[in-house]
Amino acid sequence: MAKTESAESGKQSWVEGNVINPLANTAADAYNALFYNTIGKAANTASQAIADQDLIGRAEHKKVAETEGLSKETVMQVAATGVGMALVYVAAGKSVGGMIRLGERALAGESKLASVMGAEKAAAVTKTLVGDKASQILGASAYDGLRDLNKGESHLGNMAGSLVAFGMYEKFNPKLAALSVGSKIGGYALLGSTGAGAAKLVADGISGHATTGSELAMTMAAGGAMNMALPGMQKLSSMGLGHINDKMGRGNPVLRDMQLNGLSGKSETLDELAGRVATLRVKTGQDSTNLQGKAVSLEGRGNAPDRAHEFAHEWFLKSHKAEFEGAAKLLRSGDEVKAFQEYLQLRRAGENFAHKAEAKVAAEVGDTRSVEVNLEKVGQLKTPQGITYDEQFRREFEKFKATDGRVVSEIDFRDVPTIVGVESMREIGADNPKAMKAVMSEYYPKLKQAFPDKSEYEKRSTYIEYLLDKDGTWDAVALRGSNGQVIGGIQSQVIPVGGREIKSAVWGEHIWLSPDARSFPNFRGLMSVAADRFRATGSQVAFMEFNDRAKMSLQEMIVDAKGGLPTEAREIIWGRFANKGLNILHFNDGKVAPYAQPAMDGQEAVNYLTLALISLDGKNLSGSKMPIQDYMKLLHNAHATIVDPATDPTVQAYTKVLQGRMAKGEETMTFAKLADTTVGRIVSRHFDLD
Numbered sequence: 001m002a003k004t005e006s007a008e009s010g011k012q013s014w015v016e017g018n019v020i021n022p023l024a025n026t027a028a029d030a031y032n033a034l035f036y037n038t039i040g041k042a043a044n045t046a047s048q049a050i051a052d053q054d055l056i057g058r059a060e061h062k063k064v065a066e067t068e069g070l071s072k073e074t075v076m077q078v079a080a081t082g083v084g085m086a087l088v089y090v091a092a093g094k095s096v097g098g099m100i101r102l103g104e105r106a107l108a109g110e111s112k113l114a115s116v117m118g119a120e121k122a123a124a125v126t127k128t129l130v131g132d133k134a135s136q137i138l139g140a141s142a143y144d145g146l147r148d149l150n151k152g153e154s155h156l157g158n159m160a161g162s163l164v165a166f167g168m169y170e171k172f173n174p175k176l177a178a179l180s181v182g183s184k185i186g187g188y189a190l191l192g193s194t195g196a197g198a199a200k201l202v203a204d205g206i207s208g209h210a211t212t213g214s215e216l217a218m219t220m221a222a223g224g225a226m227n228m229a230l231p232g233m234q235k236l237s238s239m240g241l242g243h244i245n246d247k248m249g250r251g252n253p254v255l256r257d258m259q260l261n262g263l264s265g266k267s268e269t270l271d272e273l274a275g276r277v278a279t280l281r282v283k284t285g286q287d288s289t290n291l292q293g294k295a296v297s298l299e300g301r302g303n304a305p306d307r308a309h310e311f312a313h314e315w316f317l318k319s320h321k322a323e324f325e326g327a328a329k330l331l332r333s334g335d336e337v338k339a340f341q342e343y344l345q346l347r348r349a350g351e352n353f354a355h356k357a358e359a360k361v362a363a364e365v366g367d368t369r370s371v372e373v374n375l376e377k378v379g380q381l382k383t384p385q386g387i388t389y390d391e392q393f394r395r396e397f398e399k400f401k402a403t404d405g406r407v408v409s410e411i412d413f414r415d416v417p418t419i420v421g422v423e424s425m426r427e428i429g430a431d432n433p434k435a436m437k438a439v440m441s442e443y444y445p446k447l448k449q450a451f452p453d454k455s456e457y458e459k460r461s462t463y464i465e466y467l468l469d470k471d472g473t474w475d476a477v478a479l480r481g482s483n484g485q486v487i488g489g490i491q492s493q494v495i496p497v498g499g500r501e502i503k504s505a506v507w508g509e510h511i512w513l514s515p516d517a518r519s520f521p522n523f524r525g526l527m528s529v530a531a532d533r534f535r536a537t538g539s540q541v542a543f544m545e546f547n548d549r550a551k552m553s554l555q556e557m558i559v560d561a562k563g564g565l566p567t568e569a570r571e572i573i574w575g576r577f578a579n580k581g582l583n584i585l586h587f588n589d590g591k592v593a594p595y596a597q598p599a600m601d602g603q604e605a606v607n608y609l610t611l612a613l614i615s616l617d618g619k620n621l622s623g624s625k626m627p628i629q630d631y632m633k634l635l636h637n638a639h640a641t642i643v644d645p646a647t648d649p650t651v652q653a654y655t656k657v658l659q660g661r662m663a664k665g666e667e668t669m670t671f672a673k674l675a676d677t678t679v680g681r682i683v684s685r686h687f688d689l690d
Contacts (some may be wrong), residue, residue, distance in 0.1 A: 017065030018076040026084030028059035030091075033147035078218075082192075082225025089136070089166075089226075090233045092143040094241065097135030101253065101279070104130060110279055110318075119319040120276075127278040131255055133170040136234070140166045152209030161203030165195035165223065173231050188231065189224040196223020244554065249561035250568060251281035254311070263304050267364040270304050273311040273357060280314055282307070305362040305369065312357035316350040328405020339405075340397055347393040352378045399521060417487055417517050419525040421480030429467045440464060442486045443478050450512040452562040455603035457510065458642075462601055466493075474641075477533065479513075479526065487517035490530045494537050495638045499630030506534040506616070507638050508544040535616045543634065544582065545597060546574050546674075548610035556608055574612060574674055582612035583621040585631060585669040587661060593631060593669055594654040598643040605650045611635075612674055621671040628669055632658045 012021075040056040047055035067074040104110065104126065113122035128134055144162040145155050169191065176187040200219040204211045242260045245252050254274050258264045264271065284298050298306055317324070323346055330339035352375045359371035372381055379390040425443070429436035444460045451457055466474040474493035481487035491510040497503060511530050513522055534542040547560055549567050560567045574582050585593040597606040615621050632655065636645045645651040 012063070012065065014065070014073075017063070018073050019080045021062040021064045022077045022080040023084045025061045025064070026081055026088060028061055029147055030088045030143075031059045033143055034092075037146055037148070078221045079225045082222050082227075083229045085222070085226045086229035086233050089140045089143065089230065090237050093132070093136035093139035093234075094237055096139035096142060097130070097132060100135060100138075101130050104279060114318070114321070119321070123276040123278070123315075123318070127255070127275045130253065130278050132234075132238070136170055137163060137166045152204065152207060154203075154207035157203035157205075157207035157209075160206050161199035164202050165199035168195040168198065169227055169230060173227070177231065185228060188228045192227025192230070193220040193224035195227065196220050199223070244558075245281075246284065247558050247561070248554075249283065249566040251283035254278050254280045254282055257282040257284075258307075261302075263307070267304055267308070267361045269357065269364060270308050270311070270361045273308055273315060277311045277314045277318070280311070282310075303367070304365045305358045305367050305371075308361035309354045309358040312354040313350060316353045320346060320350070325405070328400070331401060331405050336401070340394075343397050343400060344390070344393055347396065348375065348379050348389070351389055417481035417483040417485070418519075419479050419487065419517075419522055419529075420482050422529055423478045423480060424475055425478060426467050426475040430470075433468060436467060437464060439478050439486070440467075440476070443476065443489055446486055446514045447489060447510065447512065450514060451510065452559050453556070453606070455599070455606050456597075458601045473537075477529070479529065481517055486514075488513040488522070488526055490526070490533065492530075492534065492542075493641065494539060495634065495641075497630060497634050497637060499633050500627050502540055502626070502630045502634060504537070504539045505613075505634055505638075506537050506539045506542040508534065508542050511544065531614075531616075539616055541613050541615055541621075543611055543613045543638075544574070545595070545606075545609040546571060546582070546612055548608055550592075551608040551610065553608075571674065582614050582674045583671040584610060584612050584674055585626060585671055587669055588666060594657040595635070596650045596654060598639050598648045598650040600642050607650075613671070622673045622676075624671050625668040626671065627667060628658055628662055629667075631669060 036056060036058050040058070043056050044054040047053060064077060065073055067077065109129075110122050110126040113125055116122075117125075141159045141162040144158040147158070149155065149158075172191050173188065176184050176191065179187060197216055197220045200216055201211060238256055238260060242252050242256065251257075252260065254277055255264075258271075258274050282298065282302075284302055298310070324343070327339050327342040327346065330336075330342065352373065355371050355378060356373045358369075359373050361367075362369050362371065372378060379393075380388050382388060383392055423439060425436045425439055428439060440460060440463065444463070447457060463476060466472055467476065472493070475491070477490040477492075478486045479488035479490070489510065489512055490508070492506050492508045495505050495507050497505055508530060511526065513526055531542075547556075547567050547570060549557065549571065552560070552567060557567045560570075587593070592610060595609060595611040597609050599605045613621060613626075635654065636651065639645055639648065639651050643651065645655075
């Protein structure tokens with residue numbers, strides 16, 4: 001073996017030349033494919049035109065040891081490259097899977113398909129699209145279409161070859177999993193070699209390249225090594241993502257949840273139901289409100305019959321959408337009595353369907369539980385809170401009415417306190433400071449529970465000082481629940497802006513519900529109270545900070561979820577605020593307006609916030625303009641209530657960005673609905689070139 005020299009440290013070690021550098025080269029190829037060949041080249045084109053230099057560098061290969069024939073060095077390099085490629089392909093598959101699920105949810109893809117082909121066929125198509133197999137195949141193909149070309153290759157050929165290879169791997173690897181360890185490893189290696197060889201021939205055929213024997217042999221060897229590592233890495237990746245999702249309170253996609261909990265293949269009925277509700281996420285070990293019908297929550301880890309019951313609920317709602325819409329039409333026509341009767345019969349039938357699914361799956365997996373399946377008796381069964389299902393359905397009908405038939409059910413049988421009173425602590429404090437402090441002593445611990453990050457709120461003494469300031473406008477409104485306790489709050493103040501278009505605004509600083517009070521009616525009530533109080537100030541707009549996933553680290557999102565709602569769910573709620581949804585501002589190039597919260601009471605600055613606004617005069621802000629100067633005045637005047645804008649580093653940082661834009665001739669920013677910007681914000685943030 002001829003030794004090569006390392007540019008960094010003289011002679012290479014054996015490990016460096018045959019293990020570390022081959023792995024590093026695989027990582028360099030991935031970087032070039034996913035970043036340099038996409039964002040990087042575009043950025044460099046722009047920077048060359050402006051500054052005559054490249055902005056982003058290309059990753060170069062490190063030297064590997066030279067080898068001859070089938071030596072141990074050759075085998076090790078092939079193995080290291082194969083393991084590295086498995087890691088890259090798995091990451092590509094998971095990334096594409098996340099984008100597919102996000103896109104399906106944003107576009108309501110299954111619902112649109114169902115209107116054309118029916119619920120059954122739409123569910124089958126969606127199951128395929130959002131499944132890990134399709135994601136892995138499409139992710140691998142996308143990666144091979146982006147990576148650098150070797151001699152005789154084409155992007156189209158590489159993509160086609162990858163489709164062939166990963167189509168084979170995803171079809172046959174699961175069949176090999178049941179074999180003994182030795183047979184399994186051998187099977188993976190043989191399948192990997194066969195798939196890689198087929199992919200090479202297809203890719204070269206499309207690219208017009210004549211495949212040589214040595215090229216085919218090396219490709220097949222690398223494919224065998226790669227596929228020996230692929231199934232294990234896929235499993236480890238799913239387990240890791242599953243653990244992270246549980247920590248963040250997001251839950252896992254149904255099909256992944258089934259695999260992680262060893263339930264796939266245990267019950268034919270459960271497998272069928274899981275396939276029909278593949279867009280759901282399953283949350284385990286927690287009790288949380290299902291706001292959109294896109295998640296189910298299980299006590300502890302749950303088991304097969306428990307999942308069957310919840311999956312059956314979701315499938316019944318989806319497959320009987322037309323019948324529920326019929327009840328909604330009756331409701332809108334004014335025939336509330338008949339609408340309720342139809343709704344009640346549908347909910348009874350849905351509960352009975354869930355009970356039957358639970359009983360059937362219990363029998364299939366050997367669970368000896370007793371489940372009532374008589375339709376006439378199901379309505380009189382008791383929920384965990386001691387009320388009958390019929391009474392629960394009557395309560396749900398009130399939600400059905402409140403939303404004109406758009407929200408059928410939350411499938412949430414907790415005894416949730418409802419909002420029954422609104423108490424302004426500023427108003428109480430004006431007459432009786434002692435009484436105000438008593439309310440604050442109950443309010444403040446709940447506020448801390450809702451916002452686990454200490455840097456997001458100030459000291460209790462600071463709040464009391466604000467409330468007793470006779471010249472101030474800061475207020476903390478406590479929402480009193482039917483259980484007699486404070487279950488939420490609204491903190492706000494009026495900010496004079498004096499801008500060209502915005503004269504004054506309301507700063508909605510904290511708008512929250514305690515975890516035990518989170519339900520659709522309470523969120524609706526909270527937002528209604530907030531919007532009404534904001535309008536009463538006579539201001540033109542209200543503005544609020546929200547925790548922006550695009551700016552947050554994984555650890556910050558985990559901490560955020562400890563407040564009882566994952567970051568994603570918080571954003572969905574803000575997207576519906578006051579029945580119109582919040583809007584965010586962006587520059588001409590699409591970048592979101594800068595924002596961060598200055599440090600308060602000795603805490604750290606909060607850099608993962610973004611500012612969102614809503615009109616208080618009934619207008620829809622989306623698509624309208626706001627002067628950059630007005631936005632800067634709004635921020636300066638708001639933050640002047642807690643820091644000195646002239647010296648605070650957080651204020652100075654966003655001011656510099658805004659002034660830089662105005663210096664280049666930009667005068668206005670454009671509003672866009674928060675709900676319409678999710679993907680763009682996350683992608684642009686992670687590939688930000690500023």
